[in-house]
Amino acid sequence: MHKKPIIIIIGSYKKRAILFCILLISLLILSMFIFNISHPVFNNTSSKPIVIDPGHGGIDGGSSHNDLLEKNINLEVSLKLKKILSDKNIRVVMTRDKDISLESKSDLKSSRYRRDLNARKSIIDKNNAELFVSIHVNAHPKNTKAQGVQVIHYPESRDSEHLAKEISDSINKIVFNEFLKTEQIKAEVLTGNFYVLRESKSPGVIVEIGFITTPEDRELIQNEDYQYKMVTAIAQGIIEYIANRN
Known part of the structure; x- marks a missing residue:
C-alpha cells in the first residue's frame, strides 16, 4: 500500500x-x-610582446631617500608586473631583470646617460613591442607633501595617450578607491617630452608610482600589498587598452 x-x-x-x-x-x-x-586578451596569442622597463639601475640609483634607492623599487615592482602579465598568457620582455645599467648595450656616441636611454629604446624597437611601460618613482624635494601617481605619455602619440588613460583609470579604481579607500588622491595623466617616450616606435608610458620624498608615499612604495595592487592595476589598464584598441 x-x-x-x-x-x-x-x-x-x-x-x-x-x-x-x-x-x-x-x-x-x-x-x-x-x-x-x-577578457579577450587573457588568452592573448599576439606575437608582439609587452616591454617592461624598470627605470635606472646599476651605477644610476635614480631618486633616493637615505639608503632607499629608486632603482631597487623600480625593479621589484617591474618583476611583479611581469609575473601578473605572464600569468595572463601575455609575452613580456624586460629591459633589465637585475641591478644593471644599460649604456654598454648602446653604440651611440654620447653620454652614459643617453646611451642607457638609447639601449632601452632599442630593446623596445627590436622586439616590435605591442607597448611598453617604464616604471619609476617620483621625487619632489621642495614639496614633501606631493603625493600620488603620475602616468606620462608623449603628447603627439594618441595611442600612448589612450594607454595612459586606461592605466590611470585602473589605478584610481584598484589602488586609490578600493585599496587605500580615498578619493582625495588621483592618478594624474601628464604629457612629457622624454627620450624613451619620444623616440620609441611603440606606444608607451612612464608610470611614477609615488613620491620617495613624501613620508606617506615612501612607506607605500615599499609596501608589498601596495606594490601588488599597483601592478594589478597597471596590468588591468594594459588589458583594457589592448581590448579596446582591437
Missing part, C-alpha cells in the same frame, strides 16, 4: 536532481562564455 507513493517521491527527487544539474552546468557554461567575452 505504501510502496507506490515512495516510488513517486523518489522519481520526483531524481527529476529535480537532474534538472538542478542541467541548470548548474548551463550557468557554468554561460559564465565561461561571458568571462571570455569580457
